[in-house]
Amino acid sequence: MNTAPIQRQELFQQLPAEWPEPLLPEIRRQVAAGGRKLVVLDDDPTGTQTVYDVPVLTSWEVEALAAELAADSPVFYILTNSRSLPLAQAQALNQEIGRNLRQAGAEAQRDFAVVSRSDSTLRGHFPGEVEALAAALETDFDATLLIPFFLEGGRYTIHDVHYVAEGEHLIPAAETPFARDAAFGYRSSNLRAWVAEKTGGRVAADQVASISIEDLRIGGPGLVQERLMALAGGRICVVNAASLRDLEVLVAGLLQAEAQGKRFLYRTAASFVQVRAGLAPRPLLTASDLALPEEGGGLFVVGSYVPKTTGQVEVLLRQSGIQGIEVDVAALLDDQRQKVEIARAVDRVNQALDQGADVVLFTSRALVTGPDAEASLAIGRRVSESLVRMVAGLSVRPRYLVAKGGITSSDIATQALGIRRAWVLGQILPGVPVWQAGAESRLPGLAYVVFPGNVGEADALAQIVRKLGR
Structure with a gap:
C-alpha cells in the first residue's frame, strides 16, 4: 500500500x-x-x-x-x-x-x-x-x-x-x-x-x-x-x-x-x-579540472521531458547571454518537415557558437506520446535521432557540450560524437557526470556533461553555465 x-x-x-x-x-x-x-x-x-x-x-x-x-x-x-x-x-x-x-x-x-x-x-x-x-x-x-x-x-x-x-x-x-x-x-x-x-x-x-x-x-x-x-x-x-x-x-x-x-x-x-567499487566520494569538478578552451560557447542539448527538466530549461533561458533555439517536435515527427527543421536548427546553432554565445537547443515542451508504450518509445527515438543529426551537422566546435536526458545523451555520445570509449572525470554537480571524449571520437577530448533528466535543482543548468563560464 x-x-x-x-x-x-x-x-x-x-x-x-x-x-x-x-x-x-x-x-x-x-x-x-x-x-x-x-x-x-x-x-x-x-x-x-x-x-x-x-x-x-x-x-x-x-x-x-x-x-x-x-x-x-x-x-x-x-x-x-x-x-x-x-x-x-x-x-x-x-x-x-x-x-x-x-x-x-x-x-x-x-x-x-x-x-x-x-x-x-x-x-x-x-x-x-x-x-x-x-x-x-x-x-x-x-x-x-x-x-x-x-x-x-x-x-x-x-x-x-x-x-x-x-x-x-x-x-x-x-x-x-x-x-x-x-x-x-x-x-x-x-x-x-x-x-x-x-x-x-x-x-x-x-x-x-x-x-x-x-x-x-x-x-x-x-x-x-x-x-x-x-x-x-x-x-x-x-x-x-x-x-x-x-x-x-x-x-x-x-x-x-x-x-x-x-x-x-x-x-x-x-x-x-x-x-x-570501493570509491570514496570526491569533490565536484571545477572548470580548471576540465581544461576547457578559452574561446567559444557551450552547447546545451535538451531532449528530456520530465517536469524537472522543463523547469530547469525555463530558468536557464532567463540567464543573460543565453541563446535559446527551440525545435518543433511536431515538425520532427512529420516526414515532410523534419529535414527542414533540422537544417534550420543546425544553421542557428552554428551561427550562435561562432559568435561565442552559450546555446540551448531544446525540444518544444509539449510531450507527445503514442497509444501504447512501444509507440511512445518510437516517438522518443525519432526525436532523439533528429537531435543527433543536428549535433552531427555542426561545423563549429562547442567549448563544452551538455546533453539533458538519458536517451538524448546516449545517442549524442554514440551517434553524433562517435564515442566508443570515454573516461569519466567525475561530477560537475551532484549526480551529473562529465566524460572526456576518446581520441576516436568526432570531437576528441571534448568535455561532455551527461545530465540526467530527473536530477538537479531548478537552477541546475544555470549553475553549469556559471561554473564553466570564461
Whole structure:
C-alpha cells in the first residue's frame, strides 16, 4: 500500500543510528583480494553519476571487453541505452552482451560481477532484461538484489517503500510523475508489491526477500552476510537504504557472502556502484579540472521531458547571454518537415557558437506520446535521432557540450560524437557526470556533461553555465 508524503527529517529521526564504523577501507581490501571485476551494464549514460576515473564503452565486442577485464580499474561501464528500446530488443541486447562477457572473461581469465544499472525512479525493463542477462551469463545466481537507493537524487528505500525527495518531503515513488511514464509506469511504491506488479504476479510480493534498515544499522555486515547466505534459487531481494553508510554495510556483507561462493546479480541505481567499487566520494569538478578552451560557447542539448527538466530549461533561458533555439517536435515527427527543421536548427546553432554565445537547443515542451508504450518509445527515438543529426551537422566546435536526458545523451555520445570509449572525470554537480571524449571520437577530448533528466535543482543548468563560464 502506498503512503502519503512525509517529512524527510521526521522519518529519518525514527530510524536506528547508522552503523558506527566506516567500512570503505575494508571494502577496498576485499575488492582487491577477491579480484573480481565489476561490470556495469548501464541502460542510459547517466549511471556514471557517482564514479570517477573509470572507462565507459559504447560497444561490446569480445576483444574490447577482454581488454577492459584485464585492465587495472576495478570497474568499467558498458552503455547499452536499453531503456530507449522495446522490451524484445532490450532482452536481445542483454543476451548478446552476456554471451560476449562470458567469452571475454574466459579469454582474459578474469572473474567478474555484473550490475544492471537502471533508473532510481524505477523506470526500465524489469524483470525482462535482467532475466535475459542472467540466462546469457549461464550463472546460477542465488538472488537478484534490487537496490534503487541514489543519494544525490534523493531516492531512499525505507521499510520497503521507495521514496523520491522533493524539498523536505519524501514522496512515495508511485505518487510522482515518474510513475506515470508512458513506457514504464507503475502503481506500487512498496518494492515487494512493485516486483509483483512488474512480474505480472509471477513473483508474489510475499516471495520477495528484504534486507531492512534495521538489519543494516543494528545487525551490521555479519547479519547482512547471514541474510544473503540464506538466499537461493534466483530469488529477488529488496535492499533498504537511506545513506551511503547503509550501502557500505550491505557491500561489506555481500562481499563476504560472495567469498563463500554465493553469486548475485545486481539491479541498482548509481550509488551502489560507487560503494561496491570501493570509491570514496570526491569533490565536484571545477572548470580548471576540465581544461576547457578559452574561446567559444557551450552547447546545451535538451531532449528530456520530465517536469524537472522543463523547469530547469525555463530558468536557464532567463540567464543573460543565453541563446535559446527551440525545435518543433511536431515538425520532427512529420516526414515532410523534419529535414527542414533540422537544417534550420543546425544553421542557428552554428551561427550562435561562432559568435561565442552559450546555446540551448531544446525540444518544444509539449510531450507527445503514442497509444501504447512501444509507440511512445518510437516517438522518443525519432526525436532523439533528429537531435543527433543536428549535433552531427555542426561545423563549429562547442567549448563544452551538455546533453539533458538519458536517451538524448546516449545517442549524442554514440551517434553524433562517435564515442566508443570515454573516461569519466567525475561530477560537475551532484549526480551529473562529465566524460572526456576518446581520441576516436568526432570531437576528441571534448568535455561532455551527461545530465540526467530527473536530477538537479531548478537552477541546475544555470549553475553549469556559471561554473564553466570564461
